[in-house]
Amino acid sequence: MTACADHYEHHLAPVYLWMAGGPQAALQAGRAEIEALALPLGPGSCVVDLGAGFGMHAIPMAQAGASVVAIDSSPLLLRTLDELRGAEPVRGVCDDLLAFPIHLTEAPDAILCMGDTITHLPDAGAVASLVQSAAAMLRRGGSFVVSLRDYSEPLLGDQRFIPVRGDDMRLLTCFLEYEATSVLVHDILHERTADGWTTRVSHYRKLRLATGELLALMESGGFEVRREAGVRGLVRLVAARR
Numbered sequence: 303m304t305a306c307a308d309h310y311e312h313h314l315a316p317v318y319l320w321m322a323g324g325p326q327a328a329l330q331a332g333r334a335e336i337e338a339l340a341l342p343l344g345p346g347s348c349v350v351d352l353g354a355g356f357g358m359h360a361i362p363m364a365q366a367g368a369s370v371v372a373i374d375s376s377p378l379l380l381r382t383l384d385e386l387r388g389a390e391p392v393r394g395v396c397d398d399l400l401a402f403p404i405h406l407t408e409a410p411d412a413i414l415c416m417g418d419t420i421t422h423l424p425d426a427g428a429v430a431s432l433v434q435s436a437a438a439m440l441r442r443g444g445s446f447v448v449s450l451r452d453y454s455e456p457l458l459g460d461q462r463f464i465p466v467r468g469d470d471m472r473l474l475t476c477f478l479e480y481e482a483t484s485v486l487v488h489d490i491l492h493e494r495t496a497d498g499w500t501t502r503v504s505h506y507r508k509l510r511l512a513t514g515e516l517l518a519l520m521e522s523g524g525f526e527v528r529r530e531a532g533v534r535g536l537v538r539l540v541a542a543r544r
């Protein structure tokens with residue numbers, strides 16, 4: 303298990319749905335984002351969600367008529383996805399997202415990598431390899447959609463403490479520590495128990511991937527790319543395979 307996968311499985315995954323506002327709000331937010339993208343998701347369409355988590359985007363895409371392959375390295379999040387999807391056609395696959403081509407039986411109409419998942423890749427080579435595989439696997443005219451947070455400009459001092467969510471029982475705060483090509487993300491979780499408050503801290507690395515660099519990589523890899531504002535301060539690159 304990579305350090306990132308370990309962080310998710312043992313620290314973030316158990317609280318991820320709470321962090322996203324609970325199932326109803328999270329799936330509604332995912333549905334709104336999918337509708338804004340206006341992808342061709344009718345019956346017969348096939349899409350892939352890379353780093354799908356509990357299915358925030360995968361489940362709404364299936365509800366819109368697509369058959370969805372949802373890839374994630376967290377068994378716990380995939381179990382949650384399976385509980386939330388009901389009878390919707392979402393096939394959860396536990397694997398590294400870079401291995402997605404081996405799980406496809408047809409050329410997909412769209413490949414999504416949402417919610418800053420791309421920055422979880424280990425290095426620039428892995429990002430280039432993902433763009434290459436997306437271009438190779440998509441049908442002509444198919445969409446590759448990536449949403450990411452641009453960490454290229456470092457936050458300074460107190461700005462590096464980011465409150466994520468809090469209620470009576472739990473508080474999640476993020477602390478960012480910048481390195482040359484990556485950022486160490488420390489997730490600080492306070493939880494109220496019968497014996498009082500507990501604190502657990504765990505960290506993982508994200509890539510400092512500049513949006514402009516990724517856009518250029520996609521263009522040189524055979525995509526026409528549109529840049530737009532995503533949700534929660536993320537940037538969205540919507541690419542069509544030429």
Ligand SMILES: C[S@@+](CC[C@H](N)C(=O)[O-])C[C@H]1O[C@@H](n2cnc3c(N)ncnc32)[C@H](O)[C@@H]1O
Nearest residue numbers: 310353354355358374375376398399416417422
């Ligand atoms: C920030 S979450 C985003 C989840 C979802 N896409 C969303 O928008 O809510 C990143 C997800 O990617 C998964 N992940 C991270 N690195 C991965 C990898 N190399 N292969 C597969 N899944 C990965 C994590 O387990 C987690 O579910």
